[in-house]
Structure formats: C-alpha cells, structure tokens
Amino acid sequence: MKPKISFQGVSRQFDLGHGEAFLALDRLSLDIADGEFVTVVGPSGCGKSTAMNIAAGLMKPSAGAVLVDGVEVSGPGPERGVIFQQYALFPWLTVQENVEFGLKIAGVERAERKRTADHFIELVGLSRFADALPKMLSGGMKQRCAIARAYAVNPKILLMDEPFGALDALTRVQLQDQLLSTWSRERRTVMFITHDVDEAVYLANRVIVMAAKPGRLHRIIDVGLPYPRNEAIRLSPEFAAIRNSVWHEVYHQHASQTEQKALEEN
Numbered sequence: 001m002k003p004k005i006s007f008q009g010v011s012r013q014f015d016l017g018h019g020e021a022f023l024a025l026d027r028l029s030l031d032i033a034d035g036e037f038v039t040v041v042g043p044s045g046c047g048k049s050t051a052m053n054i055a056a057g058l059m060k061p062s063a064g065a066v067l068v069d070g071v072e073v074s075g076p077g078p079e080r081g082v083i084f085q086q087y088a089l090f091p092w093l094t095v096q097e098n099v100e101f102g103l104k105i106a107g108v109e110r111a112e113r114k115r116t117a118d119h120f121i122e123l124v125g126l127s128r129f130a131d132a133l134p135k136m137l138s139g140g141m142k143q144r145c146a147i148a149r150a151y152a153v154n155p156k157i158l159l160m161d162e163p164f165g166a167l168d169a170l171t172r173v174q175l176q177d178q179l180l181s182t183w184s185r186e187r188r189t190v191m192f193i194t195h196d197v198d199e200a201v202y203l204a205n206r207v208i209v210m211a212a213k214p215g216r217l218h219r220i221i222d223v224g225l226p227y228p229r230n231e232a233i234r235l236s237p238e239f240a241a242i243r244n245s246v247w248h249e250v251y252h253q254h255a256s257q258t259e260q261k262a263l264e265e266n
Contacts, residue, residue, distance in 0.1 A: 002070055003031035004189045005055060005157065009064035012050050024050045026214035027064065037183060037190045039200035040208045041250055047215020048193045049161055055191065056082045056159050068157065078106070081150035085162045087142040089134045095121060095145050096130040102153040120148040123182055140171035144178065151186065160192045164199070176202060180229055197250060201243045202229055209249045219249050 012025040025047035032038050040048050053059040055066050057076040066073045068080065076082075089098050099117040108116070121130050124144040134142055143163055150158060164172045176199060183190060194200050200207045204223050211218035223242055225233055233239055 004034040005032040006067040010061045011063040013062045023214040026216045028217055034189055035187045037203055037205050038208055039192045039194055039204040041194060041200045042210030043212045046210035046212035048210055052159050052161050052193055056080055078153055079156045081155035081158050083146050083150050083160045083163045085165045087146045089142060089145060091134050094131050094133055095126055098145055099149045099152050116152050120151045124148045139167050140175055157189045162193055197243055197247050201246055207246050221246055
C-alpha cells in the first residue's frame with residue numbers, strides 16, 4: 001500500500017553566511033501510513049520542526065522530496081492542516097469565526113460553514129464558547145480552537161509541532177485525551193512533534209527518534225499499546241517499558257553529544 005506521507009532522502013541545509021552552512025536534516029527517509037499517528041522526538045537541533053515544515057510545504061528541501069499520496073509537496077495545501085505551539089488565532093474573531101475562516105476562504109456557503117464549524121467546535125468541547133474572543137479563553141481552550149479550525153477544512157493530514165508544549169501538565173493530559181478521542185473518530189494521519197517522551201508514547205502508533213548534528217533518523221519504536229488509551233495504560237508496566245526504551249535512545253544521544261562537546265573544548 002502506498003504511504004500517506006513519504007520522506008525520500010530529505011536534507012535541508014541553511015546558509016549561515018561567510019561561507020558557512022548548517023545541515024539541519026540529513027537524508028531523512030520515512031514512510032507514514034494512512035490513518036497512522038506518528039510522534040517524533042529527539043534532542044534539540046535534530047531537525048524535527050524542519051522535517052514538519054518541509055512536509056507542510058512551508059520550506060523546501062535542499063535535497064530529496066516529501067510525497068503525499070505519491071505527489072511531491074511543492075507548497076502548502078488544504079490536505080495538510082498545520083498546528084503550532086502558538087495558537088495563531090485571529091484575536092478579533094470569535095471561536096466560531098476562527099473555525100469558519102478557512103472554509104470562508106475556500107468559498108463554502110454560509111450555512112454549510114456554520115454546520116461544519118458547529119460540528120468541530122462541539123467535537124473539541126467549545127460549544128459554550130463559540131461566541132467568545134480568544135482573549136477570553138485559557139491556553140488549552142485556544143489550542144482546542146486551533147485544532148477545530150484545522151479539522152474544519154477537512155485535511156487528510158494533521159502536522160502538529162509541539163502543540164501542547166506551553167500548557168500546564170493537567171491541561172496537557174486533558175488535550176492529549178481529547179486529541180486521541182477526535183483521532184479515533186476521524187482517523188486522519190497525524191505527525192506530532194514533541195519533546196515529551198511520555199506524550200510521544202501515549203499518543204503514537206510509532207515513535208520516531210531523531211539524532212542530531214546533523215538531523216537524521218535514529219530509530220523507530222513501535223508502540224504496541226491498545227486504543228483507546230487511558231490512565232490505566234499510562235500507569236502500566238508495558239507503557240513504562242516502551243517509555244524507558246524511547247528515553248534511553250534520546251537521553252544517551254544527549255549524553256554522548258555533551259561528552260563530545262567537552263572533548264572538543266578541551
């Protein structure tokens with residue numbers, strides 16, 4: 001079966017000026033299946049966000065290509081919804097208007113826009129706040145609004161770059177459960193970047209561990225935990241074993257980099 005997203009030897013180099021360059025991503029090859037939930041972890045500078053930005057069409061690779069349904073990505077597209085850590089809501093628009101915005105741009109008729117927006121606002125638990133401006137919402141509510149807006153335009157793929165990173169621990173856990181509940185019903189393909197190993201394991205079918213300097217694929221770890229996920233799974237020995245395996249891969253990279261830097265400085 002053809003993968004939904006395919007990274008094919010993707011590299012990205014940044015020009016630092018004065019003849020210097022930084023290789024942020026080095027020959028990344030990775031396939032993500034239709035309906036799969038993949039999380040991406042790794043040390044700082046491993047190219048996680050760079051990879052996602054290339055998949056979103058917000059950045060071009062220096063080499064290689066990303067394919068969606070077998071077609072090379074050449075720019076942003078409606079089949080890919082992007083959610084960042086910063087909510088990027090329009091502060092002068094209500095929740096309802098924010099969620100309807102992409103539909104309005106696409107020329108969807110008003111009654112259909114409202115029906116679609118109402119569905120996804122209810123899906124993320126914000127029906128009571130449909131007429132509220134973003135300044136009236138908590139951080140978690142703003143992120144739920146951003147998720148509803150992304151879903152409303154019916155993307156086949158969700159690309160999420162640390163969407164819960166700025167939230168408190170309790171809100172983060174609640175939104176993880178909300179996201180999984182929504183994903184279970186909608187079954188869209190998700191690529192989710194995070195620094196949180198527990199979050200990565202809890203959400204994913206597979207965890208992609210990246211290595212840094214230059215950014216490259218280090219290891220893929222299957223998460224053989226059943227859905228729906230819940231607190232019992234978080235506290236299970238099986239979860240702990242997978243979490244420890246992912247942590248080991250990420251932490252020992254960081255430790256090795258620290259040791260290498262100390263040797264270079266000496």
